[in-house]
Amino acid sequence: MKKIINEPTKVVSEFLKGMEKAHPELEYTEKLEVLSRREKSDKVAVISGGGAGHEPAHAGYVGMGMLDAAVTGNVFSSPSPDRIIEAITKMNAGKGVLMIIKNYSGDIMNFGLAKDLAELEDIQVESVVVRDDVAVKDSTYSTGRRGIAGTVFVHKIAGAKAETGASLQEVKAAAEKAIENIRSMGMAMTPCTLPAVGKPGFLLGEDEVEIGMGIHGEPGVMRTTMKTAQETAEILLDKILQDYDYSNSEVALMVNGLGATPLMELYILENEIQTLLEEKQIKVYKTFVGNYMTALDMSGCSVTLMKLDEELKKLLDAPCNTPGLKIG
C-alpha cells in the first residue's frame, strides 16, 4: 500500500485538521469528527455526513450556500449518533435541522437515532434520504437503492434553499424535489484500498470493468471488458434514461470521478454524454465535471442527471462557497 498517511487509525482526524487549516472559515471538532461553519447564521441548519473516503464529500461541502456541518465516520463506516448529535446541537439556530442521508443501513440507523436524541432535547430535526444509484435494487449495505454522487446536488439545493430563510419544511421539500429528479449510474475500473486494510477488497482483471459498482466496492450489475468512452457513455446513460423520463427537459449534468481517474478522461466522457443528450433532446442547463463523490483511490466514474424546474434552477445557480464547490 502506498498512501500519504501516518497511521491508518488517524486518517480521519488528520484530514479534517488539514481542512480546518486550509479553510479557516471552517471549524473542526476533535474526537467527534465534525467540520462546521465557524459562523452560525439564523436559518435552518443543513447537515450531512457518512463514512470517510468519499472526499470532498461530505466535509468539503461545508460552507456558505451548502452544508452547515458534516459528520465523518471512519473510512466507509457510518458516524455514530454521538457525533451526529454534536453537529445538530452545534448548528441548530432554533429553526430546526435538516439531515441529508445517503441510503446505507448504517447511516439510516445512526442518523435516525441522532434524530431521536435531538427530539428529546426539543430540537426539530427532519431528514431526507438520497437513493440516486439506479444500478441495483438492494445491495450489500443498503435496503433499496444506494446514495451516491447525486447527493452533492441535494446538498446544493437544500443549502441554497436554507440560505433564503425558508422554513424547515420548505427546505426539506426542496431537497425532496431534488431527490425525486436525480438519477446516477457508475462504473469502476480498479478497486480501492482502505488505509486500515492495506490491500484491495476485490480484484478486477487488467482489461475488466464493473458496471454499477458502489462507492464502497459493492457489487454492480455486470463485469465486462473496458469500452471506449462513447460506449461507456451509452451504457451509463441508457440505464439512467430507462429509469426516469428526462425527455424534453432541462437537466444539470454531473460527470464524477471516483478518485483515481484523470480529469482528461472525465471530460472525454462528458463530451460523449453531452452529444448523446443533445441527440435525445435533453437540454443541459449546467455541467459539473470533477471528483465530487469519490471512493478513495478507486478509478472509475459516475454520471448524474437532475431534472430542473424554475425553482431548482434558481437554487442551483445561487452562490455557494465551499472547498468542494464554488458558484457565483
Next chain:
Amino acid sequence: MGFHLTSKDYANYIRKAYRLIHEKGDYITELDSATGDGDHWININMGFEKLVEAANELEEMTVFEEFKKIGTIMMSVIGGSSGVLYGSAYLAAAKTLKEKETIQNENLCEVLDAMLQAIMSRGNAQPGWKTMIDSLAPAVQCYKDCILNQVDEKTCLSRVKQAAIDGAESTKDMEAVRGRATYQANKGVGHLDPGAVTMSYQIATLMDCVLEKL
C-alpha cells in the same frame, strides 16, 4: 399491590446482568465465531461494564433520565449496529416513563414493547430473522397475554423469563436474513444467535430482579 421498580432497582438489575454477561464471555464468543464477527460479547460486555461504572449515578436519577442515560451509554460504548439498536430501545422505553416515579407491572410491559418496536423499526427487521428480536418478541407477547388474562404477577414474570429463554433457543433452527451469517451456505442453521442469547440473559435477569420485589 404489585411491584414498584425504582431507578435504584433498575441499577441493581444492571449490575446483575453485567455479572451474568461477563461470566458467559467464552460461550458467547464461541457462538459468535460460528456465524458472526466474533466481537458481539466484547462489545456488549464493554457496554455493561460502563453502565455498572455509572450505576451509582443512575440510581439517583428519575427512571426517565436513567433510561435515557443507559441508552446514550450503550449507543456510544457498544458501537456498531448493536449499540444503535440498544440505544434506540432504551430511548424509546424512556419515552414511556416520562413523569413516572417507578415502573409497575403494566409499565414494564410497555417498556419492553417500546424496546421491541424500536429495535424492529430501527433495524428494519422482523421476528424469525435470527436476531435479538427472537428473544424479545416472544417475551413481550407473553407479557401482553398475561396482562390481558390477569395472570398473577409472579406467574407472569416467570413466564416472560421462560419465553425469552425459549425464544433465544428457537434461533437455532432459523436462517439468518441479515448480517454475516447470511453469507454461509446454511445461513447459520444449527447455531444459536449470540445477540438473541445475550438479550435473553438481560430479560431473564430483569424478571428475576422483579420477582425478588414481590
